[in-house]
Amino acid sequence: AQSVAQPEDQVNVAEGNPLTVKCTYSVSGNPYLFWYVQYPNRGLQFLLKYITGDNLVKGSYGFEAEFNKSQTSFHLKKPSALVSDSALYFCAMRDSRSGGYQKVTFGIGTKLQVIP
Amino acid sequence: DTAVSQTPKYLVTQMGNDKSIKCEQNLGHDTMYWYKQDSKKFLKIMFSYNNKELIINETVPNRFSPKSPDKAHLNLHINSLELGDSAVYFCASSQVEGYSSYNEQFFGPGTRLTVL
Numbered sequence: 001a002q003s004v005a006q007p008e009d010q011v012n013v014a015e016g017n018p019l020t021v022k023c024t025y026s027v028s029g030n031p032y033l034f035w036y037v038q039y040p041n042r043g044l045q046f047l048l049k050y051i052t053g054d055n056l057v058k059g060s061y062g063f064e065a066e067f068n069k070s071q072t073s074f075h076l077k078k079p080s081a082l083v084s085d086s087a088l089y090f091c092a093m094r095d096s097r098s099g100g101y102q103k104v105t106f107g108i109g110t111k112l113q114v115i116p
Numbered sequence: 117d118t119a120v121s122q123t124p125k126y127l128v129t130q131m132g133n134d135k136s137i138k139c140e141q142n143l144g145h146d147t148m149y150w151y152k153q154d155s156k157k158f159l160k161i162m163f164s165y166n167n168k169e170l171i172i173n174e175t176v177p178n179r180f181s182p183k184s185p186d187k188a189h190l191n192l193h194i195n196s197l198e199l200g201d202s203a204v205y206f207c208a209s210s211q212v213e214g215y216s217s218y219n220e221q222f223f224g225p226g227t228r229l230t231v232l
C-alpha cells in the first residue's frame with residue numbers, strides 16, 4: 001500500500017527566512033510526487049511535481065522541492081518566505097506502476113505560517 | 117475564465133434532504149474527480165470518471181451518486197443527508213492520457229455543505 005506522510009501539522013517561519021515543508025512517502029514502485037497549496041476558502045492549486053530526472057524541481061511562486069530516493073522524501077522549500085505564502089500545503093503521490101487512472105494519495109497537509 | 121467551477125459555493129440543508137452539487141471544467145480534460153475535505157482538512161477521494169466512465173469508487177455510502185453527462189461535467193447527488201456529510205466537497209480534473217500519465221489535477225473552489 002502506498003502512503004504519504006507530512007510529519008508537521010504546522011510550520012512557523014519568519015518572513016525572509018528559508019522555509020521547508022516536509023514530506024515522506026512509501027511506495028512499491030517509483031513515485032510521481034506533487035505539491036499543492038490551498039489558500040483559505042479556496043481549492044488546491046498545483047505547485048510542482050517530480051516525475052523523473054533532476055532531483056531538484058522548480059515550481060510556481062519561487063518554490064522548489066528535492067526528491068531524495070534513499071530517504072523517500074520530497075521536501076518543499078523556498079529560499080525566502082513571504083507572508084503571502086501562509087497557507088495549507090499538501091504533498092501527494094501516485095505509484096508510477098499503478099496506471100494513470102488510479103488515485104493520487106494526499107498527505108494530511110501542513111499549515112505554513114509566515115510571521116511578519 | 118474559471119477552469120473548474122462548482123455550484124453552489126455554499127449549501128445549508130436539513131438532515132434527510134437530498135441535494136446536488138454541480139461541477140464543470142472547460143480545460144478539455146478527460147478525467148474528473150470528487151474529493152471530500154473534512155473539518156481537519158484531510159482530503160479524501162470519493163469518485164473519479166474518465167470520459168463519462170466510473171474509474172474510482174472509494175468506500176463511500178451509496179447515498180452518494182455521481183453522474184457524468186459528458187466529460188466536461190461531473191455532478192454529485194447526495195440522498196438522505198446526514199450530519200457527518202458536512203464538509204467541503206471539491207471537484208477536480210486532469211488529462212490522464214493513459215497508463216503512464218503524471219499530469220497534475222486542477223481543483224474547483226469547493227462547495228461547503230452544512231447539514232443541520
